[in-house]
Amino acid sequence: MCERIPESAFPPRQLRRRGVLAVAGAAFVAACAPTRTRRRIHCVAPEPEPPSPKAPPEPAYRVFTREDWGAEPLKDNHDPMNGIKRITLHHTAELPGMDTRTDLELVKGVQNFHRNERGWADIGYHWLIGRDGNVYEGRTLEAQGAHAGAGKNGNNLGISAVGDFTTELPSAKQLATIELFLSEQLALYEIPIEELHGHRDFKPTECPGTSLYEWLGAFKQGRGAAQPDA
Numbered sequence: 001m002c003e004r005i006p007e008s009a010f011p012p013r014q015l016r017r018r019g020v021l022a023v024a025g026a027a028f029v030a031a032c033a034p035t036r037t038r039r040r041i042h043c044v045a046p047e048p049e050p051p052s053p054k055a056p057p058e059p060a061y062r063v064f065t066r067e068d069w070g071a072e073p074l075k076d077n078h079d080p081m082n083g084i085k086r087i088t089l090h091h092t093a094e095l096p097g098m099d100t101r102t103d104l105e106l107v108k109g110v111q112n113f114h115r116n117e118r119g120w121a122d123i124g125y126h127w128l129i130g131r132d133g134n135v136y137e138g139r140t141l142e143a144q145g146a147h148a149g150a151g152k153n154g155n156n157l158g159i160s161a162v163g164d165f166t167t168e169l170p171s172a173k174q175l176a177t178i179e180l181f182l183s184e185q186l187a188l189y190e191i192p193i194e195e196l197h198g199h200r201d202f203k204p205t206e207c208p209g210t211s212l213y214e215w216l217g218a219f220k221q222g223r224g225a226a227q228p229d230a
């Protein structure tokens with residue numbers, strides 16, 4: 001913006017000596033001031049915007065690593081994953097202390113149950129999505145999971161939503177992360193939409209809950225999956 005300023009306010013000596021107006025500022029002045037008053041009207045370049053620290057865009061969710069939630073190490077009694085070709089969505093169903101415990105505490109409890117009480121190599125799922133809308137790293141990706149049922153875990157990425165979604169959907173926040181995370185994982189491993197499953201596709205189980213399973217069907221249809229037979 002141009003601004004009419006009194007001559008007295010102008011710092012003349014330095015500018016005249018260096019010829020700033022005549023050289024570097026000439027085009028700017030010409031563009032701003034009417035020709036007949038060019039000598040008396042000076043343009044003042046707008047103050048450059050102070051370099052505002054550019055805050056990185058807020059991530060859609062945070063990933064809590066195994067280290068973050070204090071995972072116990074993977075045991076040897078597992079098969080290697082050897083590549084990921086399908087995804088299975090679960091829910092954890094009701095967990096003890098769900099009303100009072102944080103997602104992090106619940107994830108740790110699920111690992112304790114799977115690994116130490118059931119004797120599995122580790123927590124069964126590769127990822128969990130908390131009620132807080134964050135993502136929790138589960139079993140290491142190099143290890144085949146223990147989530148879909150015997151003979152169904154090969155090349156199968158297990159993702160579990162924390163909560164019971166039999167009669168109601170996850171909160172908007174949690175569901176947004178589920179949708180985003182599934183989309184990201186499908187793209188990451190170049191998995192066709194038909195290879196995204198709910199646990200009940202593999203065995204008789206409520207999992208991942210009727211509400212979430214119906215949502216999953218709509219999600220798949222929205223991405224071009226063939227509609228199931230009526």
Ligand SMILES: [Zn+2]
Pocket residue numbers: 089090091147199207208
């Ligand atoms: Zn399940």
